[in-house]
Amino acid sequence: MPALSQLERLYDEQAQVLYAFLLNLTRDEADTRDLLQEIFVKLAREPRLLTGVREERAFLIRLAHNAAIDLIRRRGTRERTQENLAAELSSLFAPAADPDETTFRHELTAALAELPPEQRAVVHLKLWGGLTFEEIAASLELSPNTAASRYRYAIDKMRERLRPLYEEIR
């Protein structure tokens, strides 16, 4: 079984990345907390999961992705509506002092919420997770080409969605 110190180390090194990733996928802070706890509880109960794992971050992102996708599937249509409402409350981004930046972050959060979860996951890991397409592919069990094409589709949609605001504030 992993010692508490190992769990603590994992938490300190990876929890921020997992938190932002889960928040982007779930759009809900309470769900994000539940899923993050679920991951660490799972690691504590099944220490074999970490045996032989070379890339801890990629492995934990895969666990987080699977948990988030399960949660999204469990939600019904009615709950998806609530999710859209929650998206406005649970913004992915830190508050900004500049009103233009605040508006942009708000619109960016909304644009991300409109993406399918599989595209959102790739965009998040590429832009805010700092992963390469190869690392994203390994984390989400995709081919690198699929990861790259999902990223391109998503960026095109977001550019189209945010173009007026982006042109205005840059």
Added chain:
Amino acid sequence: MNEFESKLQRQPVRQLPADWRAEILAAAQAAEAIPHAATPPPRSSWLQQQLTAFFWPHPKAWAGLAAAWILILALHLAMNDTEKHPVLANQNLTPRPEVIVELKQQQKLFAELMGPREDRVADRPRIHSTPPHSFRQTTMAG
């Protein structure tokens, strides 16, 4: 990465709430402390244990017994197949041509031994369907 993507990337994501750390790690530690034996073993494992305890001491003997039963079952099924198809079974009872020839020869020989049909009729004791000779003569004279 173009300017638009760089702009997106520069947006700072929210920080993980600091108070979650203690709560999540405490929950993980508590889960770690719960022994897995608390959950009841599945039924299949009990059954598996019983079967293993019964069969394991002499696996070759049990395998031999099973093979014998399979052989018996196969023979039984094969015999049943013959019984279930009387037409096929009857086909085996149809006499062959040489047997028929033999039977005809025997019939002919039997007929020769018995003699022609007229002879046999002559040999038979007569049954008088007409009145006796003396009675006939008396009637004509009268």
